Amino acid sequence: METKIRQHYKAEKANPPIHIYSYQYNGATVYYETTPCCDQFTNLYNAEGKLICHPDGGLTGRGDGKCPEFADNRTEEKLVWQDPR
Structure with missing residues (x-):
């Protein structure tokens, strides 16, 4: 995800700002x-x-x-990153 975050910083700021969340889904972190x-x-x-x-x-x-089924089966939401610009 670090690569994705660096790409977002290089791009023009989005509106609304980009957010990245982690979840548990089907037994794995996504x-x-x-x-x-x-x-x-x-x-x-x-x-x-x-x-x-x-x-x-x-x-x-x-x-x-x-x-x-992602929305119904995801758990343990955590905000990983949001564009602060």
């Missing part, structure tokens, strides 16, 4: 990255930083359909 706004997919990464799916967002607001 990282959920928000998007600035409107019709963009959010991102869910495994502990190694590999993209798992887009749990929500997009035109339908339901993501890419690869992890539709």
Whole structure:
């Protein structure tokens, strides 16, 4: 996630600011990255930083359909980072 955070600092500030949360999901630590706004997919990464799916967002607001149960099954939310700019 450190690489993702560095990329966000290099990019223009998003509105609303990007947040990264950690969760427990299906027995593993995952990282959920928000998007600035409107019709963009959010991102869910495994502990190694590999993209798992887009749990929500997009035109339908339901993501890419690869992890539709994420919102119901995630636990132990922790804010890892939010853009302070």
